[in-house]
Amino acid sequence: MSAHRLFVRRRDGRIQVRLNEVGRSIAREAFGHVVAAERDPEHEWGATLTAPVDPTRDADDPVTTLRRQQATATNAELAVATLHEEFLTDAEAWAWLCTLQVALRATAVSRGLLTDEKLAEADSDVLSEVQTLQQFLFELAACF
Amino acid sequence: MPAQSPVEVPVESPVRRERTVRDFGWNVVVWNDPVTPMTVVVVIFKRIFGYPDTRATQLMLTVHHEGRAIVWSGSRERAESYCVKVQVAGLQCTIEQDR
Numbered sequence: 564m565s566a567h568r569l570f571v572r573r574r575d576g577r578i579q580v581r582l583n584e585v586g587r588s589i590a591r592e593a594f595g596h597v598v599a600a601e602r603d604p605e606h607e608w609g610a611t612l613t614a615p616v617d618p619t620r621d622a623d624d625p626v627t628t629l630r631r632q633q634a635t636a637t638n639a640e641l642a643v644a645t646l647h648e649e650f651l652t653d654a655e656a657w658a659w660l661c662t663l664q665v666a667l668r669a670t671a672v673s674r675g676l677l678t679d680e681k682l683a684e685a686d687s688d689v690l691s692e693v694q695t696l697q698q699f700l701f702e703l704a705a706c707f
Numbered sequence: 708m709p710a711q712s713p714v715e716v717p718v719e720s721p722v723r724r725e726r727t728v729r730d731f732g733w734n735v736v737v738w739n740d741p742v743t744p745m746t747v748v749v750v751i752f753k754r755i756f757g758y759p760d761t762r763a764t765q766l767m768l769t770v771h772h773e774g775r776a777i778v779w780s781g782s783r784e785r786a787e788s789y790c791v792k793v794q795v796a797g798l799q800c801t802i803e804q805d806r
Contacts (some may be wrong), residue, residue: 634795664797671742682741704746
């Protein structure tokens with residue numbers, strides 16, 4: 564049964580996006596936040612996007628952090644550029660998955676939702692935001 | 708019979724050997740979080756490390772139950788590279804040296 568699924572892998576390998584306008588606007592907001600966070604070091608999602616690679620060192624290798632920044636930005640920009648597409652290539656769908664997952668974790672970290680207990684105590688708006696992103700990710704992951 | 712020509716045998720220098728020894732024993736560690744769907748973690752492990760479904764699922768369950776899992780071990784350079792890929796995919800990931 565694929566009638567109610569949000570993302571469907573077609574036989575030609577492409578992934579069909581079945582989000583309605585509300586769904587796409589939620590995705591647009593998530594992708595847009597990741598793009599903004601990569602450009603603005605003061606962004607509230609900065610902590611998630613600049614997490615250490617080797618926590619025992621005072622600073623990570625600048626080349627490594629630059630590579631991560633570029634890859635995250637490339638994924639987010641590709642996701643934004645394909646926001647209105649009905650069909651995504653495998654690489655585009657992977658960019659969506661990575662960017663949605665970055666957005667989900669950044670949302671959780673920036674709101675202090677670092678444990679199951681904190682998540683259970685979150686207010687309903689935040690919880691709804693988290694659950695929507697989880698649903699998108701759950702269904703998109705099923706295509707891989 | 709022609710005189711045997713000298714054959715060059717590549718010899719590793721001590722410096723290189725020392726670096727090679729030190730370069731192993733780096734772990735890529737993925738940490739649990741309360742929001743990431745389990746299926747997403749499995750997909751990321753399969754895609755980045757090329758693990759089969761069973762191995763990826765086993766590692767995901769280790770992360771879920773123990774709070775962290777070593778998902779790859781080897782040289783520092785490759786561990787860093789994998790760690791960055793996992794971070795770009797949105798999971799909490801670090802590297803550490805074997806104790």
